[in-house]
């Protein structure tokens with residue numbers, strides 16, 4: 001590819017002034033139609049700038065990525081695939097989709113890329129149906145389209161499962177860090193398949209490949225799903241593929257969370273899912289730092305089935321978002337992005353070490369990806385209390401279950417932290433040590449409120465004013481050191 005893929009152009013101050021004034025004009029235009037939307041949009045930038053964002057699934061997309069989403073590409077219907085559309089006049093959407101797919105294939109070394117999915121869930125649904133359609137020749141697929149999903153009764157689902165040959169799905173359990181779309185009941189994936197889940201070793205909290213292989217031999221899934229939302233460790237996808245091959249399963253890897261680390265060549269060899277999996281799904285807005293959306297990568301074998309994502313499970317593609325995916329993927333092919341991805345992992349390590357040094361327990365005892373999962377029970381707190389006390393102190397996180405969580409999925413015992421967003425702002429490992437100090441300070445200064453019955457509350461808490469104001473001041477110092485979109489004012 002051309003040399004423009006190796007560098008992102010540096011923007012000068014006057015560039016930023018003119019970009020700011022362009023956005024001010026656009027927001028002024030919106031203001032004339034619905035001022036509350038212009039105001040909420042401005043306020044969101046102010047809010048995003050004003051706290052330490054440690055939500056592991058969020059990031060800050062670049063201004064070129066954001067700008068690409070706000071165009072008339074949104075106005076075009078383009079159901080179908082490149083060069084084969086069910087609408088006339090799709091030549092520019094064809095260019096957009098082809099360029100995005102080309103970047104995806106070349107960045108990830110994939111044989112085939114499908115860039116239409118509107119979200120990570122859509123990417124997984126596309127992949128599941130594609131695998132079923134490819135593996136099982138069945139008229140049930142056509143019948144499924146005749147009824148709306150909402151109209152299907154439990155008996156209908158049962159019939160459908162039988163038609164598809166009672167297929168089985170094996171994915172990571174929710175409390176070990178798996179995702180709802182990996183076969184859990186609240187999601188359609190849990191209704192489509194007979195599902196079982198694998199957990200982690202009760203001692204080390206790490207994936208136990210031997211136990212997983214034994215489970216796979218016994219359960220014989222059609223699909224083995226690897227990937228996670230809250231597991232703070234790398235996965236050996238070569239081993240996963242061996243297990244899948246041994247039992248004749250399709251290996252599907254959902255890299256929604258860590259696609260940026262794959263793109264940035266932090267995960268290589270056995271840790272890179274693309275050479276090992278039959279099908280890889282992802283979001284584009286998490287560590288990959290693109291627009292909100294999804295993608296499916298696949299081997300040639302699965303390409304024709306994945307290509308049927310629209311109209312099988314997707315509506316018309318979001319052409320403006322596919323365009324922004326192309327821009328984000330072009331950015332992800334630069335040397336700067338590789339440095340970014342390496343720093344995401346270094347920052348997570350520094351955050352974990354800083355927390356451990358200050359006596360905070362971490363699930364698996366640390367991290368080697370972008371996620372740190374704190375276990376806050378030693379502070380006498382639930383995840384919900386810790387999340388709320390941190391939010392009061394300028395630190396945005398989310399509570400998360402830990403393996404065998406005694407507090408369940410609502411109150412939880414864990415708080416998940418992630419470094420992609422702060423790394424986009426320019427945070428370094430020494431800044432992450434300062435963040436660890438803030439977190440440990442706030443948790444130490446937080447106590448559960450006692451209920452009328454004398455029991456500690458799972459939701460209410462008290463945080464000392466002193467700890468809160470110290471943390472807020474430190475957050476302000478760090479945020480000013482690393483401004484978001486510096487020089488950009490709306």
Ligand SMILES: *Cc1c(COP(=O)(O)O)cnc(C)c1O
Nearest residue numbers: 119120121179228229254256257
């Ligand atoms: C975030 C996530 C998804 C879902 O992505 P959406 O874009 O929110 O639909 C799917 N799988 C995994 C592993 C995720 O982390």
